[in-house]
Amino acid sequence: MGEDVKILGEALPFEERIELPNWISRHTKVESYWETHGKSLHDYENFWASIAKELDWFTPFEKVVEKGDYPYVYRWFPGGKINISYLALDRHVAGWRKNKVAYIWEGEPIDGSGNPREVRKLTYYDLWREVNRVAYILSRNFGLRKGDRIAIYLPMIPELPIFMLAAARLGVIFTVVFAGFTSENLAIRARDLGATLLVTADGFYRRGRVIRLKDIADKAIESVPSIRNVIVVRRLGLDVNMADGRDFWLDELLRGVPANAYIEPARLESEHPLYVLYTSGTTGKPKGIIHDHGGYSVLLHATMKWVFDVRDDDIYFCTADIGWVTGHSYIVFGPLIEGLTAVFYEGAPDYPAPDRWWSIVERYGVSILYTTPTAVRMLMRYGDEYVRKHDRSTLRLIHSVGEPINPSAWRWLYEVVCEKRCPVGSTWWMTETGGILISIAPGLSLVPIKPGTNGPPLLGVDADVVDENGNPVEPGKKGFLVIKRPFPGMPAPPTGMWGDPDGYRRIYFERIPGKGYFFTGDYAVRDNDGYIWVIGRADEVLKVAGHRIGTYELESVLVSHKAVAEAAVVGVPDPVKGEVPIAYVVLKEGYQPNKELMEELKEWVRSNYGPIAVPSNIFFVTKLPKTRSGKIMRRLVKAVAMGSPLGDITTLEDEAAVEEVKKAYEEFVKSLGKG
Template sequence: MSLEEKNLPFDEYVYNDKWRSRTIDVKTYWEYHKRSIENLEEFWASIARELEWFRPWDRVLDASNPPFYKWFVGGELNLSYLAVDRHVKTWRKNKLALIWEGEPVDQAGYPTDRRKLTYYDLWREVNRAACMLHCNFGIKKGDRVTLYMPMIPELPIAMYAAWRIGAITNVVFSGFSADALADRINDSQSRLVITADGFWRRGKVVRLKEVVDKALEKAPSVENVIVYRRLGLNDVPMTEGRDWFWDRAMAGVPHNAYVEPERLESTHPSYILYTSGTTGKPKGIVHDTGGWAVHIYATMKWVFDLKDDDIYWCTADIGWVTGHSYIVLGPMLMGATEVMYEGAPDFPQPDRWWAIIERYGVTVLYTSPTAIRTFMRFGEEWPRKHDLSTLRIIHSVGEPINPEAWRWAYRNLGYQNVAFGSTWWMTETGGIVISHAPGLYLVPMKPGTNGPPLPGFEVDVVDENGNPVPPGVKGYLVIKKPYPGMLHTIWGDPERYVKTFWSRFPGVFYAGDYAIKDRDGYIWVLGRADEVIKVAGHRLGTYELESALISHPTVAEAAVIGIPDPIKGEVPMAFVVLKQGVAGTDELRKELRQHIRNTVGPIAEPGQIYFVTKLPKTRSGKIMRRLLRAVATGAPLGDVTTLEDETSVEEAKKAYEELKKEVS
């Protein structure tokens, strides 16, 4: 048995009575999957025909210039039309499209800011915003518009409006710094920025306009700034002739304004989304219009199985790709009702999310493993305060989910009566690639796995030479054939696109992740291949060690880093958050080190374990391991603008220094 195999429940199947009639065995699923790959173009064309096109395509796939593949060439459509117009023409016109809840609550814990928009409401607001952008500011097809906004309805409204007139959106996460914002504006050469005066986060005001002003000192391409009054601040700095409040910019736009949706080529770029790599400047990932729409439509059906009476909630931020695909576009393609929340998951108490699920009767939940592990630390009593029985599907996204977190959520959130999957995809793929698919068929679930590749996606795990590895052996995750939602290039840098994704294994897409394929063909993504600790020549993924720690009954969360060692090259160090009521003692520290030896192997034993009450994370829930590495090595922290809670770093420093004194 390989080192990687020891801590993964490859053979722990979970069946669910609710889905029994739609469950198939693994062999039958693979037969269906094989047919989709053998007839790839017709398979995707059959799905594309379910959407409305202004003009049908001439070719399903143009593979004449790999890896610059083009999907549905010659076809014309519009994302704004697909998201709102086509529903207004049906009985869904007055169906609830969006339920928005702000962070502030009253003394009883009830939200004070709530809005509900029907599809007709949304359609009218989108048309007015499109008219404002085009008529008042001259934005046209191909122009780039940067959006630096909080989680408010005006963010998706602005995106639909931009797509309606053929503009290309560049959404920048509202937690990024002025320098990061300036870099993204400059690289995209955006003409216009849309922002807000601020928003609420953990009961505090976060001001945005000042950040934009600082960024624009270095971004000369911007001609105008539109500011939405989320908080109604009276002291917002405004530059005359450049800056406009949203309500004033809309003042002359008729309430019944209508903007004809631009007939866009399928290959027309819909958005640029920048991702930060381990080195170099951020990469502007470019997605098209037609291929992305088909990919998202298909995965919304298969993975989330949305029905007309569902209430869907994706807890991500629109500043990341999950929000683009599965908040802004996907639910609206399906004519769904979705929930959107502005604030922190544990404000004012750790049951805020569970209150939202109960309040609106959420049936489909899409969240992150980090969030689940955070709630595990708070204990089971918080979800027990609420009726979560409406949930029928839960999926996770963002990073691998460890089996213990899967079991906790399955038991405490899903009452052991939901379909529960862990999706794998990335900014570059545009949509989900690997997942359980209850909307298609549900193969037996396994705690911690991502599931099999979805139909139409040929995925494999290979060694250094690009050869498939045996089941249970760690290798590199690759996608062997093009698919509709794939990125088309890196904005302004096609050579970097080829070098980054297509050069490691010529002819196939390299995802940059370690993974294992088990005997049933399920994929277990282990995390980024660059998040690796090399101990005495042995390569250990941080996910493997963190998952092993979390499997101990006292541990809620863990972050593992590698620090230089003169003998071994690197040694693992672990920062551990214990469950409530558990004391961090030297005896427990020894027990956890032995637990790692038993579950992973002696080579993986941490050099030291530090007990903390919280880990440094971004607002989207990603653990910022580089900050912990900086704490342990004495290096500068670097950019901390996306850090959710600065006290988490101070606590890590204190724990490190105190244990260092004890050891010395």
């Protein structure tokens, strides 16, 4: 069918269909799903209105959607008054969930028996009280009001969602900056937003090391003149600099707050900004994506039900960091809106051993797991025994997020982790969409599952795969993934991108001229059943002798070789072919880099992808430069290969990886006598 499309070198199983006997009551035929989907688009506004009415509004909305003040910026549910903090807390506290556990938090340190030294359990009532007390401080001590802006620079500790919910309660707009970011990255974001207050911590644990977060924050503040005050959470009890009159310890502030403090949630316009989250672009400067209270809440409510099939007895574990959009939507707001018990964990997935996540699953009886393909492939390297030594019988549903999942990683989750009992999905969405738009939906009806697919678009979502002119491409042919009409949760008023409505219009709506489609920047293919398979970024495509080759596809081929753990492919100029691929490869344990293996890998690519895609050179390294969320920074790999300036490296997890890539390339150049 169409082109020979692959993910990480693995053919996509378009015709494989898996149905789980233990989910038979939810099974549906693909044709039935598309019929329901068609109805949701035909009566589009009434469909989304019906979902929105399931939430608690202070004032009912008057319309479903209308145009905003700038092109392609839409107001969802205008006229309605709502507050996401109320949805996440107050309505549960008023009912039987008051004393239900909302969060189980596990710190990274463990004792001699392998058990966590720190576990905190917060009921909905506990969380509600803490959020009210922090909101009291923000409003009474620092005078924050609706529309004011703050930055939150905290690790994965309970105070992070508490501050997010407290700010939301007041209508204060926040930006969360991932605690792994450098001072430069923090400063860029806080300065762009115009934050007047920063929330941070003295430090936190990462892989057994103490990270002195307040020191990093102090350096950032030097170049953010808008920040007048700093609240510091005492996580580790470190001795840190505290500027007199500017910096305040949270625990000392709380001593002056009544235990029963109550701050009424602001009755906010549906389109009022909830947060601004900055996402990296290929051009370097982070883009501040605005999400609102109303439309965003509706999308999260729908996707928690449809995609995760949530039940009141579920124990839900999303392995993301709250500093990323997955954590905002599916650790903080989504689970709390639905009244779930959610687990979140401070540390690294393989610290102190590769079974840390599986021990968490066993310890708390996790039933829903939401994780990333990068983490899955990393844990696969350690073998199956680390998984099998733990009881995973409570798991009933698994989804992945963040990038395409290659079929072999999908099968490992399905066959090894959940022993063929669980639907395993690959959700597609991005910072800009706010929530999941394409996925299997076990909570609605379960279409046959295909290993590695994202699945059909969710109800009410008009997604398609098109060519550069916006025309739908035939099944099996690669094209651009677009969303053809507005959706709740999309970038919100006033400007879509903070302070840059022109950039918002240009980046997301003018790539396909004259159509008004939301351009995702992803490359995808549709199969004959209409399932969508996202196969990588559209801006990560090589053009070799006129042939378009996705870097992700080529990396997939290399990773499918028994010796390869990870791979990064970039294009470099070639006088004859225009561009040729080169590859940086991390080998699995037990394999040594040598010329014979290099030639074997080239032949592997030739056999499994085609001669046109054979890398001109393969370099062996022990690590690749990745963002702190685990994504390979191909831009840096390419810059090293091209000898170009590296640009912004503040999102790097390990700066030494850049040096290693650079050294490998320089040694190759010297070996050719060009150095």
